[in-house]
Amino acid sequence: MFANAVSGYGHFCIEHNKGHHTWVATPEDPASARLNESIYSFAAREIPGTLKRGLQHERERLARKGLPFWHWRNEVLQGYAITLAVDLALIIAFGWIMVPFILLHNAIGWYALTQANYIEHYGLKREKREDGRYEPVQPRHSWNTNHIYSNLALFHLQRHSDHHANPMRPYQALRNFDELPRLPSGYPGCYLLVGIPSLWFKIMNPKV
Numbered sequence: 001m002f003a004n005a006v007s008g009y010g011h012f013c014i015e016h017n018k019g020h021h022t023w024v025a026t027p028e029d030p031a032s033a034r035l036n037e038s039i040y041s042f043a044a045r046e047i048p049g050t051l052k053r054g055l056q057h058e059r060e061r062l063a064r065k066g067l068p069f070w071h072w073r074n075e076v077l078q079g080y081a082i083t084l085a086v087d088l089a090l091i092i093a094f095g096w097i098m099v100p101f102i103l104l105h106n107a108i109g110w111y112a113l114t115q116a117n118y119i120e121h122y123g124l125k126r127e128k129r130e131d132g133r134y135e136p137v138q139p140r141h142s143w144n145t146n147h148i149y150s151n152l153a154l155f156h157l158q159r160h161s162d163h164h165a166n167p168m169r170p171y172q173a174l175r176n177f178d179e180l181p182r183l184p185s186g187y188p189g190c191y192l193l194v195g196i197p198s199l200w201f202k203i204m205n206p207k208v
Contacts, residue, residue, distance in 0.1 A: 010079020012054070014054050015031075015054030035205065115191045139165060142181065158186065159176050
């Protein structure tokens with residue numbers, strides 16, 4: 001929670017675990033990019049969508065415990081309390097000159113996470129069965145890459161299929177398999193590619 005709260009993303013933990021992992025690679029998931037959807041269109045849908053869903057999941061969790069939304073056990077509010085405390089500490093220590101740096105830092109953090117969400121499931125879809133439920137999440141529903149440097153830097157986040165198949169497995173223990181959907185580069189290279197949607201589509205759409 002603390003790592004996300006530092007960049008003002010306190011709703012991520014509950015939204016990712018309760019929302020994204022349930023609805024990944026479906027139209028209902030704001031954190032799964034659709035085919036021919038640019039990173040910019042995705043960001044406009046994903047950022048407010050995941051915030052709304054995270055708050056809703058936390059509201060429902062507290063309601064099951066008989067607690068109101070505005071309660072100290074609200075984990076989303078705890079995250080934002082950490083954000084506020086860190087930001088206030090910086091302003092008190094260094095003055096109001098820190099405000100633009102804090103805003104820029106948070107914006108970069110949010111966009112970096114949006115980039116990761118975008119490339120991890122771009123264009124991949126789970127089939128909807130006749131009973132109206134989606135098929136279980138399969139390794140083919142996540143993009144992967146096994147480049148050494150970026151894997152070390154990102155704690156093997158790029159081994160994303162194993163993360164969804166085994167969400168309790170520590171990042172450093174995530175495994176790579178040869179037959180998985182494969183990105184053309186490590187995450188840093190893909191972050192550059194998505195900034196030019198036409199180039200991203202040209203490379204990735206045939207892979208989809």
